[in-house]
Amino acid sequence: MSTEIEKSPVEELEHAQEARGPVDENAAATDRYGASLFTFDSVAERKLRTKLDLFVIPTVALLYLFCFIDRANIGNARLAGLERDLKMTGKDDYNTLLSVFYISYIVFEIPSNLCCKLIGPGWWIPAISLCFGIVSILTAYVQDLGQACGVRFVLGMFEAGMLPGISYYLSRWYRRSELAFRLSLFLVMAPLAGAFGGLLASGILTLSHFGGLHQWRMIFAIEGIITSGLAVISFFTLTDRPETARWLTQEEKELAINRVKSERVAQRAVLDKIDRKKLWLGFSNPIILSSAFVFLFNNITIQGLAFFAPTIVATIYPTRTTVEKQLLTVPPYVVGALFTVVLPYMSWHTDKRQIFLILTTQLVIMGYIMFLASNDGTVRYVATFFLTSSCFCMGPLSNAQVAAQTVSDTSRSIAIGTNVMFGNMGGLVATWSYLSTDGPNYPIGNGLNLASACMILILTTLTLFWMEWDNKRRDKKDIDEELKGMSQKEIESLEWKHPAWRWRP
Template identity: 30%
Template sequence: MASIRNANPATTPGTRTASLSEKSSDFDRKEDLSLSSDSDNTYDPDAGASDEERAAIDAALLKRLDWKLIPWLCVLYLASFLDRANIGNAKIEGLEADINITGTQYNIALSVFFISYSIFEPLSNILLKRMRPSIYIPLIVIAWGICTVLLGIVKNFSHLCAIRWFLGMAEAGLFPGVNYYLSCWYKRSEFGIRAAIFFSAAAISGSFGGLLAAAIAKMKGVGGLPGWAWIFILEGIATVLLGIASFWLVHDFPAECTFLADDDKVRVLRRLKEDKQASAGTEEFQMKYLYQSLTDWKTYTACLMYMGVDGALYAFAIFLPTIIKELGFTATKAQLLSVPPYVLACLITIATGFYADRLKQRGIFNLLLPLFSIVGFTLLLVQSKPAVSYFATYLCALGIYPCISNTISWVSNNVEGVYKRGVTIGVFIGWGNLNGVMSSNVYRKADAPHYRLGHGVVLGYLVVGLWGGSAINWLLLKRENRLRAEGKRDHLVEGMNEEEKLGLGDVRPDFRYML
């Protein structure tokens, strides 16, 4: 891990003002803030402080992290989701007719995005770690912003597919990258609400996107361009500007960031160690971490859960405006009516993150919330009344959006080791997003206005993937915790020293999985 001796001198309220050079000589002889097995003897910036003082310092530090890390990342994800889903808004403004493509070709263009997105996601977290977030994230934001602008000048099917491919490649690093990044800053019981707030930007973008598209589409004819072209161009330019600003507003990992003083960096790493994240910020990449992830059953239950919810998410996000329009509303009204379900989804997503952290239980939410979506898609499947169908979209949103961030938090909480966690997050999110190919092709134009094939397939994803995968994951985690409590995993660490035990990550017998 990199040395932190040249860190920003600013510090959290209540921090002692002495510099590191004035601290104990034992700490001075250390080259970094390694959280290895002997780290209990490293410098403690709060030595001698009372429990109340420590709690106050910790609360101030956590508040500072939240304000420095979360808001800007939410803005970037809002832009990301807006730029991948605005093709649905462009469609109902005449994209297909203007560039002379069929419904099947439109679906292929949607699929192309998810293929490149999924291919590059598993690698993105390794690149994020090696290149530093403050460089990697701004670069990919600028790249996908340029791709979005180019979508506004496409002339045919080939142009559309090519640009959607590169859009997926550029966006691949943000969502898994930020979730991995945040998991390296917060305790397991604190991560859920932050992940939920971050992901709620997707729901906000759904509502914001509908309103924005309705307004921008009125520019039809300006510069000789159709309204849908201006949706891509203006949103893409805004994203490029956000990417440029990100060079100053995205921060690096705890040990290398510049907005924390030396003492606060020690505190962040100590908090993670106390939370059994013993390798936080200290590992160097080795192939064994890739092997550990790919041979861990939790990686595959994560894939099952996430394919179930992600397939449903993209079907909902991309086709909601079309579904509403087919109920008999005009294009503009369909854009506007797509807003309220997203507002509900945003509120429930944040509430789920908050209560899951408070209760330290995530599985129960993944078992209860999908029931709403299952009822919603069942209503869409079996009846045709516009009012009932529109009500069903609220149920669909309520059960899908909260389970995205909750699933990511649940999996992240139960994988120890920064590189193993990074690989695992990249793998299961990448696999989940590959199922966007399904979402792009089961809502066929020939099935309008009721889209029963699409609704039926998505319903199967929710029942088998999200709900079924969550049930399997919860039962296996509970069983493993019981076996560890009974001492039936103690043989795994026999003859090992402390450093070797820490190297086992979440396989350590003293590590308890969050249910």
């Protein structure tokens, strides 16, 4: 009687490669025509993917939850008397306070992501999380608008690296088709922060005091302490890359590396050294720039909701108590969280992103038409559900699209940083979209958001047609002729200009 010994994932891989020899981290993963040189066992992949989901996602999701809460809780603090206590008498003082955050947030976006690549996400993400947790605590002690602006500027400086850093970090672990859903598992914390932040603020405000702090000051102090505690823990739970993961076997490490590398045309290393040409091609990539403008327009809505949802609800239900107004902001965000996961899940199984960007924009357009067409409180409250069910899912879809359209690790790091930087320019616009003089119906703010959604629909549709056109043009090229006379280093530096490259809609 013979016994069949089950093969490990690497043995399966080596057999599929017809005895190519040991897996070499610096070996080419594709041929000169862009075809993968690896064949993977689907069962081994599924087991590895489940393990990655359990060990990689939870830490970054929790950190991003409190990152967004520490940023958006100023809207809750506003309802609890922040403007009164800081003597913010100017009609635009609150908008100025919001804008200061975005100045540093935009400026430090790309530098932070390059630091993330150089230092490693396993150290960089926990470090900046600890810093903005401490800054959030310090916000509880500001005494006037000037001090508040200073603290918010520093907060933006540290928070700038979170969204691009985590997006880049996850691209080290997951395939192109898998990334949108995994990004959604941490970006879903943005709408959940709106829901959970409202609940948490309501609970905190029921306390008589916290130490020597009262009212809105307690919100910043307590939430900042929670953030700092999670950041310290993350130094031990966040693994930098597959090679350093103690919870992966050697076979699983090699499988994780080769899965990612097999989708990178002509690249020999998963984590390449920073190269000026690759940085430029990552920034100037036409699909990256298109996605960046889409994310810019999308963030006008997302950040506008984050900062002004409590104010908008207060104008719809002016007779409710402060705690009731905080609680009414929760249901739309819960619906938004659901859609933020469901649509990227569909994207994962279809390996499509652009079409979902096109479809979701139409719900945003519908929501703002309702805001502009009716003054009825119920209609306008229902409209917020249309907005949250669609605008939040564009974050994971947009960043996944950016990651899918880049080749090397270097170009991906700057491309994601560029996408998020443009997005936060939209956040800066959002801070001035809802002015007190425009209330209570805010036709200017709602009109601006409607125009932004329409621009997204136009941009995403035109980009889809261009990608298909350019892929057909590339199909006509002679790859051997295009690469003739080039060294391996020159071929690797071609990025999206490589003749074997195809856009992935």
